Amino acid sequence: MKIMSGNSNLPLARAIAAYLEIPLTDASVRRFADDEIFVEIHENVRGEDVFIVQPTGFPANDNLMELLICIDALRRASAKRITAVVPYFGYARQDRKPGPRTPISAKLVANLMTEAGADRVLAVDLHAGQIQGFFDIPTDNLYAAPVMAADIQARYGDQDLMVVSPDVGGVVRARALAKRLDNAPLAIVDKRRDRPGESEVMNIIGEVEGRHCVMIDDIVDSGGTLCNAAEALLANGAKSVAAYITHGVLSGGAVARINGSKLTELVISDSIRPTEAAEKSDRIRILTMAPLVGEAIRRIADESSVSSLFD
Numbered sequence: 001m002k003i004m005s006g007n008s009n010l011p012l013a014r015a016i017a018a019y020l021e022i023p024l025t026d027a028s029v030r031r032f033a034d035d036e037i038f039v040e041i042h043e044n045v046r047g048e049d050v051f052i053v054q055p056t057g058f059p060a061n062d063n064l065m066e067l068l069i070c071i072d073a074l075r076r077a078s079a080k081r082i083t084a085v086v087p088y089f090g091y092a093r094q095d096r097k098p099g100p101r102t103p104i105s106a107k108l109v110a111n112l113m114t115e116a117g118a119d120r121v122l123a124v125d126l127h128a129g130q131i132q133g134f135f136d137i138p139t140d141n142l143y144a145a146p147v148m149a150a151d152i153q154a155r156y157g158d159q160d161l162m163v164v165s166p167d168v169g170g171v172v173r174a175r176a177l178a179k180r181l182d183n184a185p186l187a188i189v190d191k192r193r194d195r196p197g198e199s200e201v202m203n204i205i206g207e208v209e210g211r212h213c214v215m216i217d218d219i220v221d222s223g224g225t226l227c228n229a230a231e232a233l234l235a236n237g238a239k240s241v242a243a244y245i246t247h248g249v250l251s252g253g254a255v256a257r258i259n260g261s262k263l264t265e266l267v268i269s270d271s272i273r274p275t276e277a278a279e280k281s282d283r284i285r286i287l288t289m290a291p292l293v294g295e296a297i298r299r300i301a302d303e304s305s306v307s308s309l310f311d
């Protein structure tokens, strides 16, 4: 087995390699003067089971292109099997046509990975589980839930907990986490705009008064969803509000928004390499996915069960 990395999240790739007690494959991913990407693998990979670690977060297009070129280089170097390890799958939110004459970019990205030569895909908390069906190659979707649940239990286990989905779309994910927390009660933030042009109203479904709320979601991007939901929960009597979100996209002024929000803390994973601002924020904490992803890689290589990781 070999672990190779692009430039998107080297610290995570190194931590995965350390978990597996193997060195990262010696390769360089460089840029020509005109920004074209050039990949060179400096060791033999012929007949090897190769895992290329490259989440496709910001800059999404560069990181995606890098991944495709790495896969192409591995295929042409006769790797036996190539697994694209994409802890954050960019473009996943474009998984359906929101209107006429719009693309389904998540499907296009799946086609590109397959066409480049990936034999398998390993992702974490895909925005929608159905994205697995966009691939005709085996696709494993890992859940950050066990890592998040263990941390929630350690930090907030002795308090009156309420798991909250910050929008209706995330209920299944939040419910699954609540189940891991000894069936903690579940509340839902329901955003409604009754008429176009009218401001959004937040209805809280569930009794949050006097509870310590933990919001669960897959992505924090601008931070708007979380900050607004936190205000609504506190206005409805919640004692405190924290958030556990797998993918810290945190674009634009998101870190500043979180720092100035009413959230006690935002916990994200390292599926995307955290920015310096996120690392410096005393409101943001980062949990590593390296042991989980590393263990899944070991099991894929050994051809043993991956799903039993979540039993």
Ligand code: R5P
Residues within 6 Å of the ligand: 167, 169, 170, 217, 218, 219, 220, 221, 222, 223, 224, 225, 226
């Ligand atoms: C949406 O379906 C996702 O699960 C997140 O709720 C969303 O991407 C968060 O975006 P933002 O942080 O920009 O509100």
